Amino acid sequence: MRPRPRIKAKDLRALAIITVVAVIAVAGMFNSALSGAGNLSSFGYGLISAVCPLGAVEAMIAANTVIPRALLSLGVVLLLAVLFGRAFCAWVCPAPLLQRWFPGRRGTKNGSSGQDGPDGEGGQPGPGAPASDSRAYRLMRSVGFDSRYIVLGGALVSTAAFGFPVFCLVCPVGLVFATIFAVFRLFAFGELTVTLLAFPIILVLELVVFRKWCTRICPLGALVSLMAAANRFFRVSWDESKCLEATQGMRCSLCHKACSREKVDPRGKEPAARGPNSCTKCRECTDACPAKAISFPFLSE
Amino acid sequence: MTSSKRTDACPEDQAPAALQAAAGDSPQASAGHGEGGLRPAARAAGITRRSFALGCTGAAALLALGGAVQAFGSDALVRPPGGQDEGAFIAACIRCDKCIQACPEGAVVPAPLEKGLLNARTPTLDFKLGWCDYCEGSHAGVPQCAALCPTEALRLPSGARPEDVVIGKAYIVREWCLAWRLKNCRICVDACPYDAIELNGDGLPVVLLDKCNGCGLCENLCISMIGTRIVDKATDRAVTVRPTAVVEGLLAREAGVGGRP
Numbered sequence: 001m002r003p004r005p006r007i008k009a010k011d012l013r014a015l016a017i018i019t020v021v022a023v024i025a026v027a028g029m030f031n032s033a034l035s036g037a038g039n040l041s042s043f044g045y046g047l048i049s050a051v052c053p054l055g056a057v058e059a060m061i062a063a064n065t066v067i068p069r070a071l072l073s074l075g076v077v078l079l080l081a082v083l084f085g086r087a088f089c090a091w092v093c094p095a096p097l098l099q100r101w102f103p104g105r106r107g108t109k110n111g112s113s114g115q116d117g118p119d120g121e122g123g124q125p126g127p128g129a130p131a132s133d134s135r136a137y138r139l140m141r142s143v144g145f146d147s148r149y150i151v152l153g154g155a156l157v158s159t160a161a162f163g164f165p166v167f168c169l170v171c172p173v174g175l176v177f178a179t180i181f182a183v184f185r186l187f188a189f190g191e192l193t194v195t196l197l198a199f200p201i202i203l204v205l206e207l208v209v210f211r212k213w214c215t216r217i218c219p220l221g222a223l224v225s226l227m228a229a230a231n232r233f234f235r236v237s238w239d240e241s242k243c244l245e246a247t248q249g250m251r252c253s254l255c256h257k258a259c260s261r262e263k264v265d266p267r268g269k270e271p272a273a274r275g276p277n278s279c280t281k282c283r284e285c286t287d288a289c290p291a292k293a294i295s296f297p298f299l300s301e
Numbered sequence: 302m303t304s305s306k307r308t309d310a311c312p313e314d315q316a317p318a319a320l321q322a323a324a325g326d327s328p329q330a331s332a333g334h335g336e337g338g339l340r341p342a343a344r345a346a347g348i349t350r351r352s353f354a355l356g357c358t359g360a361a362a363l364l365a366l367g368g369a370v371q372a373f374g375s376d377a378l379v380r381p382p383g384g385q386d387e388g389a390f391i392a393a394c395i396r397c398d399k400c401i402q403a404c405p406e407g408a409v410v411p412a413p414l415e416k417g418l419l420n421a422r423t424p425t426l427d428f429k430l431g432w433c434d435y436c437e438g439s440h441a442g443v444p445q446c447a448a449l450c451p452t453e454a455l456r457l458p459s460g461a462r463p464e465d466v467v468i469g470k471a472y473i474v475r476e477w478c479l480a481w482r483l484k485n486c487r488i489c490v491d492a493c494p495y496d497a498i499e500l501n502g503d504g505l506p507v508v509l510l511d512k513c514n515g516c517g518l519c520e521n522l523c524i525s526m527i528g529t530r531i532v533d534k535a536t537d538r539a540v541t542v543r544p545t546a547v548v549e550g551l552l553a554r555e556a557g558v559g560g561r562p
Contacts, residue, residue, distance in 0.1 A: 051397070070364075
């Protein structure tokens with residue numbers, strides 16, 4: 001058994017998210033080589049930028065045309081999903097960190113913060129799901145069909161119907177950076193606007209009132225999950241020869257319980273668990289396993 | 302979206318899963334299990350009724366948001382070069398801040414929420430902070446806002462010249478204008494790079510609409526609101542650039558009431 005890693009995964013994730021937000025904020029506030037880098041919705045250098053996949057799809061639907069740079073970026077994001085799966089949702093997106101900092105009614109204030117309380121997380125797709133073997137059912141299962149995909153559908157239909165990227169108006173990622181830049185503009189240019197108050201309120205409504213935003217609602221996460229079905233690298237790997245359940249017959253399940261947000265089962269045993277494309281590679285299961293049986297190798301098998 | 306709260310408060314949701322896993326319940330049995338029961342549509346998708354309802358509520362909320370935003374309409378704003386077709390612009394803008402950060406003059410700013418939810422965070426021009434020289438001074442006449450826009454919300458035809466890209470039109474509120482009240486101010490006249498403001502027969506500045514392309518240098522330099530107001534009730538500088546349609550509307554209204562004062 002290796003010694004316990006000194007830095008916990010949740011602190012590493014916080015560090016990664018804070019770094020991303022800080023780089024984007026600094027690049028946006030000060031005249032630098034990165035001027036024009038944009039926020040996370042389209043961050044990059046010069047003509048090269050990673051456009052938000054949902055924004056790119058929405059813009060092309062609303063504008064009813066193919067936008068070359070948006071399409072190209074969509075391809076790049078798909079490649080990133082092949083590499084890293086849905087890691088964006090745990091390591092880049094600021095929403096989960098905000099949820100950790102502003103725990104709601106049932107938010108935990110102890111060490112497992114950032115995870116929703118174990119009691120409050122009903123509604124996973126598994127319970128009651130029929131053990132049917134129909135093709136449609138297996139397809140849905142393979143992408144881990146859940147409420148997020150219906151919201152994604154709603155966002156795209158609304159975009160097509162009304163002719164503008166509807167989800168962009170309330171996207172928490174966009175609102176986080178809008179709030180940061182609004183505060184910056186208040187001090188730099190004296191721009192005192194309703195934005196300063198309204199955007200944080202919308203953010204709190206979305207993330208704190210709807211604790212399950214990330215796992216049950218977010219259409220961006222749904223799109224990333226869809227792409228993560230093609231994930232081939234850094235997949236969760238369960239070493240049966242180390243697992244206490246497999247080797248000593250103990251009832252453990254700590255890895256599955258640690259995945260309180262996404263309800264993925266690293267062992268692939270739990271019939272009610274969500275598919276691996278819901279895995280955000282947050283490494284909570286790695287930290288939770290007493291036998292160090294779970295890892296995220298570059299290439300498994 | 303109240304359904305999510307209801308979902309929150311149902312810890313027993315996990316119980317059916319455990320029961321089923323243990324007993325290997327058939328789908329029919331689970332369908333009869335009260336809260337865990339499934340509608341046909343939801344059953345096909347393999348998700349619980351609760352999850353299905355949450356998804357539908359979220360989707361409906363986004364549809365309602367889109368409809369409400371469109372129904373309420375939004376103010377016309379002065380857009381950076383290439384964003385003059387408002388419909389095409391608003392369809393493609395994902396509010397990524399690139400144009401705002403790219404402007405060497407710092408003239409492109411995010412529209413505040415006061416201008417409407419649809420306009421919030423989209424780029425508009427604040428000529429108090431700078432004016433648009435179409436990046437001729439800094440980037441050889443290639444406007445950086447449009448060049449960097451990743452979704453072509455700002456889109457300039459190739460070889461577009463400043464004269465062809467009409468951002469908006471300058472409009473002089475004569476009651477607020479130093480020249481019109483006290484004479485002898487000609488700052489905007491001298492500043493205009495397109496000779497679009499001239500002195501009329503009485504030595505008062507007027508805008509030549511066909512020459513003005515809304516670069517905003519006149520507004521940038523107008524002294525009527527700097528330091529002290531010339532007129533107490535003035536809320537803005539005497540010369541401001543506004544969307545072309547807005548200026549045309551203002552001029553038409555003035556013509557309708559028998560010319561300007």
